[in-house]
Amino acid sequence: MASNRKLLAEIEKVLKKVTEGCLEFDDILEKVYSAATSNLKEKYEGDLKKEIKKLQRSRDQIKTWIASPEVKQSKDALQGARKLIETKMEQFKACEKDSKTKAFSKEGLSQSVDEHDDKVDQQRWIAKTLKELRAQLDQFESEIETMPARKRTNNSRFDQLSGFISRHKYHTNMLEKVLRNLDNDTITAEQVEGIQESINYYVESNQEEDFMEDEEIYDSLGLVEEDESFVKRAAESDDESSDDSADSNEVPPAKASASKAVPAKADHAPTRGTTRFDSATNSDFVQFQASSWCCTGAWRRKRACGCACCLC
Numbered sequence: 445m446a447s448n449r450k451l452l453a454e455i456e457k458v459l460k461k462v463t464e465g466c467l468e469f470d471d472i473l474e475k476v477y478s479a480a481t482s483n484l485k486e487k488y489e490g491d492l493k494k495e496i497k498k499l500q501r502s503r504d505q506i507k508t509w510i511a512s513p514e515v516k517q518s519k520d521a522l523q524g525a526r527k528l529i530e531t532k533m534e535q536f537k538a539c540e541k542d543s544k545t546k547a548f549s550k551e552g553l554s555q556s557v558d559e560h561d562d563k564v565d566q567q568r569w570i571a572k573t574l575k576e577l578r579a580q581l582d583q584f585e586s587e588i589e590t591m592p593a594r595k596r597t598n599n600s601r602f603d604q605l606s607g608f609i610s611r612h613k614y615h616t617n618m619l620e621k622v623l624r625n626l627d628n629d630t631i632t633a634e635q636v637e638g639i640q641e642s643i644n645y646y647v648e649s650n651q652e653e654d655f656m657e658d659e660e661i662y663d664s665l666g667l668v669e670e671d672e673s674f675v676k677r678a679a680e681s682d683d684e685s686s687d688d689s690a691d692s693n694e695v696p697p698a699k700a701s702a703s704k705a706v707p708a709k710a711d712h713a714p715t716r717g718t719t720r721f722d723s724a725t726n727s728d729f730v731q732f733q734a735s736s737w738c739c740t741g742a743w744r745r746k747r748a749c750g751c752a753c754c755l756c
Contacts, residue, residue, distance in 0.1 A: 455509060455518050462502050462525045469495045469532050476539060489543060496536045500641050503529040504658040537637075562633035563626065569640065570623045574616060576647050581612045608650065611657070615646065618662050631665050638664060 472492045479485035506526050509515045515522075584605045588596075596602045622639075625631045642661045649655045 451515065452517065455515070455522070458502055458505055459518075459521055459525055462499065462506075462529060465495060465499050465502065466528055466532055469499065469535075473535060473539060476543075485543075489539070492536060492539065496533060497641065497645070499529045499532055501645065501656075504642070504645070505656050507658060507660065508656055533641075562637075566626060566633045566636040566640075567623065570619055570626070570636070573643060573647060574619055574623075577612050577616050577619070580647075580650075581609060581616070584608045584612070611650070615643070618667070619643070621667050622662070622665065625665070625667060631667075635665055 469492065472488055472495060476485060476488040476492055479488055503526055506522050506529075510519065510522050510526070588602065588605050588609075591599070591602060622631070622636060626633065626636055639661050642658050646657060646661075650657070
């Protein structure tokens, strides 16, 4: 009961923080659009970006509570707070996009953002983020390598580092997939921009004590279906390769049976061979060379008629 009351108090605290943050966001947004000078507008835009980051962190916490079976109350309030934050995120994106377009000329460039440039920007951001993740990953692995093997058992720091490594490898793998999808135009730069804040938050704050990870970051990109289709295509390719390999290794029936087949009647008796006498049977044996029509090197009984019968 005590833990439940503590959880509810924490939820109320975050909901209150979201309400106050949204009011502050609206106030700053109004200042951005009514700024008299460009310098003042840039200042307000920086304040707006800080405020939206705070709201996004609260959103990550709220999403965790919504998915948790321990939280049975306040579900509606949490859902409402989440939607409110997402509305503010859309407003921030629109404001940011408007600020970027106004930096161009007053003609056609001011009406749209160059999609190619957006794609290049996102590709550079992904590459930079991957570099930062790999640098952190190297630090974690180096620290583990310096630990003696005997001190790794029941070691909280070792367990913590192992968890960091596992999550970093997951995000590295996912970002590489995002980059491939972006290169192939199966996702848009705008979709990638939608996960940018959450990824930046992970990279910057993953080692903080109060860090809460958003496990649904990549769900909106549709990468799961792309991976499944890729695996399916790869499996079909492997099956085809296996069939081709089996066909190439299969021995033709005529050749496979040629070495063991004994003709019912020879067209002619072999003309070359070596003869020896068998005292037990009181008859001659003839060993013909490999070119004969029976088993290679087999001894055959020589009959009175002159033909030979294979004894193998």
